[in-house]
Amino acid sequence: MEIAMPDTAAPYQATDRTVPTRSRERASYDRALVHGILDEAYVCHLGFVRDGAPVVLPTLYGRVGERLYVHGSTGSRPLRAAGQADPGLAVCLTVTHVDGLVLARSAFHHSINYRSVVVHGIAHEVTDPQEKRTALDALVDHVVPGRSADSRPANAKELAATAVISLDLNEVSAKVRSGGPNDDPEDLGLPHWAGVLPLVPRYGTPIPSDDLDASLAVPGYLSAL
Numbered sequence: 001m002e003i004a005m006p007d008t009a010a011p012y013q014a015t016d017r018t019v020p021t022r023s024r025e026r027a028s029y030d031r032a033l034v035h036g037i038l039d040e041a042y043v044c045h046l047g048f049v050r051d052g053a054p055v056v057l058p059t060l061y062g063r064v065g066e067r068l069y070v071h072g073s074t075g076s077r078p079l080r081a082a083g084q085a086d087p088g089l090a091v092c093l094t095v096t097h098v099d100g101l102v103l104a105r106s107a108f109h110h111s112i113n114y115r116s117v118v119v120h121g122i123a124h125e126v127t128d129p130q131e132k133r134t135a136l137d138a139l140v141d142h143v144v145p146g147r148s149a150d151s152r153p154a155n156a157k158e159l160a161a162t163a164v165i166s167l168d169l170n171e172v173s174a175k176v177r178s179g180g181p182n183d184d185p186e187d188l189g190l191p192h193w194a195g196v197l198p199l200v201p202r203y204g205t206p207i208p209s210d211d212l213d214a215s216l217a218v219p220g221y222l223s224a225l
Contacts, residue, residue, distance in 0.1 A: 017120045018173035028174045037117045037174055038063050038095055042143060046070060047092040048123075061093070062138030066169045068093065068119065069126070069135035071162055088122035093167060101197040104181035105190045113178050113196065120171040126164040135164045146221035 012018070012029040020027050028034075038061075047056040062069045070093075100113035126132045137148040154162065181194050203225045206218050 012172045014173070015171050018118065018171055020175060026175050026177055028176065030174065034117050034172055034174045035063070037097065037115045041095045041097060044093050044095045048089055060139060060143065062135065062142040064134060064138045068167045068169065069138055069164055071136060071139055071164045073161065073163065076163060088124040091121065091123045091167060093119040098199055100199055102181050103194055103197065105183045105187040105192045105194045109181050109183055111177065115174065115176050117172065117174050119167060119169060121167050123165040123167045126166050132159065132164050135166070144222060150219055
């Protein structure tokens, strides 16, 4: 199966499902913005319907061009369903960054600054061996770029126990909130502090495994983080 490559010049097309009902001015279909939000996060939430009830699972993911990949055990229900359902498994995948806590003078106007992406579509099981290996490398490199080349690839037994599903970036939107609180004019004189408390993720110092060969230094791609 051919892996879709990005067309960075064209925005995503808005659909009924990707146009928000509230704060429409915060929605964006800019392809570069969507890719940036996806590439910066680690965990997505994958939603689907199982036995007539909604299910949402947090999981790792990776992006290759215009396609997302999610992996799990071959016994995982959503991954099995993606392979058994025709034409696939209907899903909604979301990613969110929280960039700041917005503290207003009134309780009603408290908010958060965030960047989010919502993807609607049909997930399919990846059966092509080469695409499956590409997807698994992408999942590893999504967590730490360069890591797939510095680790043992999955062997035949591990590949047989691992299922991968793909989701094309066709029906996609981003939504962003930034800036300070939106207090009502009559509240501006109230004696309450107002503003934004930024939230900035950071990496700590790498901690080597207890059984690691002491002669092995921290890889450059890791220390660069």
